[in-house]
Structures are given as structure tokens and as C-alpha cells.
Amino acid sequence: MCKVACGSALRPEIRPAKKEDLTGLLALEEICFKEETFKKEQLTYLLLKAKSLVFVATVDNILICSIIVLLRRNIAAARIYSLNVHPGYRRKGLAGSLMDTSEKSLKEMGFKKVTLEVGVHNHAAQDLYSSKGFSVDKILKKYYENMGDALHMTKKL
Numbered sequence: 001m002c003k004v005a006c007g008s009a010l011r012p013e014i015r016p017a018k019k020e021d022l023t024g025l026l027a028l029e030e031i032c033f034k035e036e037t038f039k040k041e042q043l044t045y046l047l048l049k050a051k052s053l054v055f056v057a058t059v060d061n062i063l064i065c066s067i068i069v070l071l072r073r074n075i076a077a078a079r080i081y082s083l084n085v086h087p088g089y090r091r092k093g094l095a096g097s098l099m100d101t102s103e104k105s106l107k108e109m110g111f112k113k114v115t116l117e118v119g120v121h122n123h124a125a126q127d128l129y130s131s132k133g134f135s136v137d138k139i140l141k142k143y144y145e146n147m148g149d150a151l152h153m154t155k156k157l
């Protein structure tokens with residue numbers, strides 16, 4: 001059930017990202033991650049040039065949540081590449097809502113599977129992904145620039 005739409009005072013707008021969202025996406029990235037943040041050029045590429053789905057949630061036109069999903073050309077598996085929620089708006093169902101919105105679009109496009117990577121110590125995100133039906137299929141050793149390991153998770157659509 002979507003907590004955001006059902007009873008919460010928070011009434012975010014969830015919509016596909018536009019090129020005007022670049023500044024908001026960058027600001028959110030910098031708030032959410034201390035290292036390995038996307039730079040402006042990378043986000044510009046992901047938003048405007050890559051084969052991707054990008055959804056955002058806004059409140060009063062302030063961007064508070066984003067998801068970037070990469071779409072591969074020849075295989076029917078998409079990859080959740082980035083998911084960020086502003087610290088002031090967490091545990092309100094926002095990340096779950098953006099995942100649901102993305103999955104609906106992916107299913108409509110014919111995708112059969114979604115994959116993602118999550119840090120072994122990022123228990124908040126792991127709990128979120130488990131609650132959404134993802135399961136771990138392998139460990140990626142030294143996956144991050146800081147040499148941290150990641151879990152590779154998948155979900156059939």
C-alpha cells in the first residue's frame with residue numbers, strides 16, 4: 001500500500017524528470033551521498049542521453065526523491081542505478097512509491113527483470129529492496145571506489 005497517497009499529510013507529485021530538474025537532482029545527490037556522488041556531467045548524461053527512466057517526487061516544487069533506472073538494449077533486464085530520498089522525508093513510503101512507479105513503466109515496456117547493487121552495510125536500502133521482493137543473488141567484492149563490497153539483487157517482474 002502506498003503510504004504517501006493514503007492518509008499522510010505529505011502530498012508529493014511523482015512524475016518523470018525533466019531537464020529543468022538537473023539542479024534539484026544534483027542538490028539531492030549531494031545531500032544523500034558523501035562519496036561517489038554523480039557529477040553534473042554524469043547526471044546530465046543519465047537524464048538526457050542515456051536509455052533510462054528517471055522519476056522524481058517533489059513537494060512545493062522542491063525535489064525530495066529521485067530514481068534512475070537504466071534500460072539495456074538487448075536484454076529484458078533493467079537496472080536501478082540510483083535511488084535517493086531527502087533525509088527529512090524518509091520512512092514515508094517515497095522510495096517505495098518511486099520503485100512502484102518505475103516497475104509499472106518497466107512492465108508496460110516488456111521488461112521481465114530488475115537488478116540493482118546495494119552496499120553491504122546499507123541496511124536501510126537492503127530492507128527496502130527486500131520488502132519490494134528483491135533477493136540477493138551474488139556478492140560483488142570491492143565494488144565501490146572505497147573498496148566496499150556490494151550485494152547484487154534481482155527481482156522478476
Ligand SMILES: CC(C)(COP(=O)(O)OP(=O)(O)OC[C@H]1O[C@@H](n2cnc3c(N)ncnc32)[C@H](O)[C@@H]1OP(=O)(O)O)[C@@H](O)C(=O)NCCC(=O)NCCS
Nearest residue numbers: 083084085090091092093094095096118124125127128131
Ligand atoms: C534507502 C532509502 C532510499 C529509503 O527511502 P525511504 O523513502 O525512507 O523508504 P520507504 O519509506 O519507502 O521505506 C519502505 C520500507 O523500506 C524499509 N526501510 C526504509 N528505510 C529503512 C531504515 N532506515 N531502516 C530499516 N528499514 C528501512 C522499511 O521496510 C520500510 O517500510 P516501513 O517504513 O513500513 O518499515 C533512503 O533511506 C535513502 O535515500 N538513503 C540514502 C541513499 C541510499 O542509500 N540509496 C540507496 C542506494 S542503493
